[in-house]
Amino acid sequence: MPDAKKERWLGGPIRQGKKGPTYVIDRWVNGRHHHISTKCKTERAALKELERFELDPANYRHARTQKTQGLVVTPELIDEYLDWLASRRLTKPYIREHERHLEELMVALEGRDLRRIGYPALREIIDGLGKTAKWNRVKTLKAFASWLRRYKGVLSRQDDPTLDIVNLPQTPEKHRRAKAMPLHVVEKAIAALPRPYSDIALVLAGTGLHISELIRFHAGEGGLYDPADWQKKDGTLKNLVVLHKRGSHHAVSITEQQTLDALERLRALKEFPNRSTIGHYDKKASESIGVKFSMGWLRHSVATWLAMKRTSEQDIANQLGQQTTKMAKSVYIDLGLAAHPVPIPKLKLVKG
Numbered sequence: 001m002p003d004a005k006k007e008r009w010l011g012g013p014i015r016q017g018k019k020g021p022t023y024v025i026d027r028w029v030n031g032r033h034h035h036i037s038t039k040c041k042t043e044r045a046a047l048k049e050l051e052r053f054e055l056d057p058a059n060y061r062h063a064r065t066q067k068t069q070g071l072v073v074t075p076e077l078i079d080e081y082l083d084w085l086a087s088r089r090l091t092k093p094y095i096r097e098h099e100r101h102l103e104e105l106m107v108a109l110e111g112r113d114l115r116r117i118g119y120p121a122l123r124e125i126i127d128g129l130g131k132t133a134k135w136n137r138v139k140t141l142k143a144f145a146s147w148l149r150r151y152k153g154v155l156s157r158q159d160d161p162t163l164d165i166v167n168l169p170q171t172p173e174k175h176r177r178a179k180a181m182p183l184h185v186v187e188k189a190i191a192a193l194p195r196p197y198s199d200i201a202l203v204l205a206g207t208g209l210h211i212s213e214l215i216r217f218h219a220g221e222g223g224l225y226d227p228a229d230w231q232k233k234d235g236t237l238k239n240l241v242v243l244h245k246r247g248s249h250h251a252v253s254i255t256e257q258q259t260l261d262a263l264e265r266l267r268a269l270k271e272f273p274n275r276s277t278i279g280h281y282d283k284k285a286s287e288s289i290g291v292k293f294s295m296g297w298l299r300h301s302v303a304t305w306l307a308m309k310r311t312s313e314q315d316i317a318n319q320l321g322q323q324t325t326k327m328a329k330s331v332y333i334d335l336g337l338a339a340h341p342v343p344i345p346k347l348k349l350v351k352g
Contacts, residue, residue: 009043011050025050029057036060052153056080070113071154073106081147089221089243091212093275101140104129114148115159122161138165179297180304185289192288196269197281199262201295206259207252208302208319211278211295213242217263218272224263227253238263242321250321 007014012026015037023046025036034057038049053060078099085095108125109117117125129137145162148155157163181189190201203214216222221243227236236253237260243249254260266272278295286293299320306316313325 009046011038011046011053023049025053025060027053027057032058034060048153052151055084055151071115071148072111072113073102073109075106078102078106081144084147084151089216091215094212097136098140098143101137102144104137105141114145114161115155117161119161119164123165126165141165179294179300181291181293181297181301183301183305185291185293186298186301188289188291189285189293192285193281196266196273197278197285197295199265200273200278201298202262203259203266204295204298205302206256206262207240207254208299209240209242209252210299210321211275213250213321214266215272216243218266218269222249224254224260224267252319252321 007016007021009023012024012035015022015024020041023038023040023043025034025038027034034053036053038046040046040049081102082095082099085098105125108129126134126137126141142162142165145155145160149157149160186201186205190198190205193201200211200214203209204211213222217240222241224238224240227239231239231253234253235255237257238254240252240254240263241249242252254263282294282296303316303320306319307313317325
């Protein structure tokens with residue numbers, strides 16, 4: 001039987017005492033020796049503390065100590081959260097939006113403990129920040145609280161006031177508005193757009209990608225890969241792999257040569273157009289064809305075209321890179337008809 005005093009776990013030694021074992025972190029990091037008790041009695045709890053320690057060894061303090069000091073939203077805490085978002089390779093606009101929302105919240109909270117604020121007071125604070133972008137503010141706050149719970153370990157579910165935010169706010173107008181565009185409208189808009197904007201629209205309409213995924217593809221986070229033999233028989237020319245905002249990879253089969261050519265041209269660009277410029281050309285295309293057109297609506301259009309062709313909701317979710325059918329049904333599909341999978345309709349371009 002091994003000596004209990006010399007028992008070890010992944011993080012270091014296990015200290016035995018009258019009240020049972022205590023798991024200790026014993027590590028050398030950047031020339032500094034860290035010998036810290038996790039205050040944990042089980043290996044499962046200790047492993048969570050080890051994960052927190054490895055995120056920031058220099059400033060690590062076990063969760064039980066942090067919980068007694070009050071949880072105040074500070075610039076340092078926000079910066080730590082933003083660094084975590086960046087480590088997950090989320091887009092700069094997404095991170096800047098979270099930074100702006102959390103700084104507004106920090107000012108509104110006035111140094112109050114997030115654990116003790118309660119849902120009614122938190123709702124009043126959110127309402128006080130204004131009606132504009134309330135949906136996005138709530139999403140940011142809930143994501144921030146989830147990070148505090150799951151990764152920092154400083155907020156328990158029973159103390160998290162954001163878990164009570166279910167119907168605040170109601171579904172925003174932009175999510176209720178029908179965004180799917182008819183195929184002939186998209187074809188005319190692409191014909192009216194100059195390159196590289198016509199190429200962007202062509203790829204989005206031919207794949208159902210989010211524009212942020214296309215931006216990451218241009219930045220080298222993804223690529224085009226040869227299909228397997230069985231895919232070639234189905235007409236696949238290349239597999240397009242892009243990085244989703246949650247950090248996982250999403251693969252889409254490219255079956256049309258015009259879509260593949262547009263992807264190659266976009267990849268060769270020295271600089272990808274910014275969203276403001278893309279929005280400008282959306283307006284120009286709309287004026288040219290006399291109907292509202294937006295590249296941001298092409299993802300909705302693809303989902304709806306597939307639904308109208310009786311594609312199953314799961315297949316549509318797979319095409320969009322969604323883990324479940326919930327987003328596809330509630331946000332992207334404007335006309336939901338479940339049946340058998342079919343390919344995305346081929347775009348007939350007015351000009352070459």
